[in-house]
Amino acid sequence: MSNAYLFPGQGSQFVGMGKELFDSNPEAAEYFNKANEILGFDLKEIMFEGPEEKLKQTEFTQPSIFLHSVALFKTLNAKTDMVAGHSLGEFSALVACGAVSFQDALKIVRRRGELMQKAGTDNPGTMAAVIGMDDEAVEKVCEQASAETSKEVVAANYNCPGQLVISGYKEAVEKAVELAKENGARMAMLLPVSGAFHSTLMQPAYDGLKNQLEQLNIETPDCPIYSNYTAEPTTNPEEIRSNLLNQLLNPVRWTQTLNNMNANGADSFVEVGPGKVLQGLVKRTLKGVEISGHQ
Structure with missing residues (x-):
C-alpha cells in the first residue's frame, strides 16, 4: 500500500x-x-x-x-x-x-x-467558487469575462471535478459568476477572502x-x-x-x-x-x- x-x-x-x-x-x-x-x-x-x-x-x-x-x-x-x-x-x-x-x-x-x-x-480583488461545470467551460467563462471587463479573472484552484475557484479583479469575477450561471453552473458565488490569490x-x-x-x-x-x-x-x-x-x-x-x-x-x-x-x-x-x- x-x-x-x-x-x-x-x-x-x-x-x-x-x-x-x-x-x-x-x-x-x-x-x-x-x-x-x-x-x-x-x-x-x-x-x-x-x-x-x-x-x-x-x-x-x-x-x-x-x-x-x-x-x-x-x-x-x-x-x-x-x-x-x-x-x-x-x-x-x-x-x-x-x-x-x-x-x-x-x-x-x-x-x-x-x-x-x-x-x-494594495491590489483589491476577490475569488468565487464555481460548481457543476467542467474545467474547460469555466476557463472559457473566465476568458469571456476578462474580455468584456478588460480585467483579469482566471481559474485559481482546480479542486475536484466540477469544482473550481476563480480569482481576479472584483468586476471581472462578478461578471464570470454571472456568465457561469447563464452557462449552466449549479452554483457560482463570491467567497469571503481578503485577496485574489493565485492570480x-x-x-x-x-x-x-x-x-x-x-x-x-x-x-x-x-x-x-x-x-x-x-x-x-x-x-x-x-x-x-x-x-x-x-x-x-x-x-x-x-x-x-x-x-x-x-x-x-x-x-x-x-x-x-x-x-x-x-x-x-x-x-x-x-x-x-x-x-x-x-x-
Whole structure:
C-alpha cells in the first residue's frame, strides 16, 4: 500500500484549532511553544481563543494552519511515500518530507501570509467558487469575462471535478459568476477572502517573497512532493524552490495532483491538519482508494 499524505490550506481554520492536541500531547505542545518563540507573539492564543476575525486574517491564518498540521504530523510516526499540500499546505508537506526545517518554513509562511494580505489590500480583488461545470467551460467563462471587463479573472484552484475557484479583479469575477450561471453552473458565488490569490494580483507578494525563498535551505526530500504549480512529483530542491514561488501567481492543480498520485501508486490518502476539506476532494476525484484524516 502506498500512502499519500495531504496538508490543507487556507479556509480550514477554526477557533480552538490545535487546543486538544496541545493539551494531550507534550511532543506537539513543544512545537506550539517553539512557534511562539520563533514568531515573537502568541500564535497559539489566536488559534485557541480567537477572536475569529483575527484568526481569519491571512497573516495569522497561514501560520496557524501550518503549525497545527506540522505539530500533528510529527506525532504520527508516519511513513510517507508521497506528499502534497493545498496552496499554503505545500509548506507543511515540505516539512513532513524533510525538505525544509520547521523553523525556516514557519518564518517563510508567516512572511507569505503578511505579503499576501498586503497584496490583497494594495491590489483589491476577490475569488468565487464555481460548481457543476467542467474545467474547460469555466476557463472559457473566465476568458469571456476578462474580455468584456478588460480585467483579469482566471481559474485559481482546480479542486475536484466540477469544482473550481476563480480569482481576479472584483468586476471581472462578478461578471464570470454571472456568465457561469447563464452557462449552466449549479452554483457560482463570491467567497469571503481578503485577496485574489493565485492570480497576477499577487505579484507584490511574489516580489516580496522571492529573496527569502532564494535564501531558504531546501534539502532533498525523503519522498516525492507533488507541486501545486505542476501537479508533478519532484525531489529536486531547486525545482521545489521555483514551484513555491510560481504557486503564488498560478492555479493550484489539485485535481491533477490527486490523479497523478493515484496513477503513481497511491491507494491510501491521509489528510493531516484542521478540517476535512481535502478528504472530501479526494472522495470526489478518485474511486476505490482509502481516505482518512488526523485532526
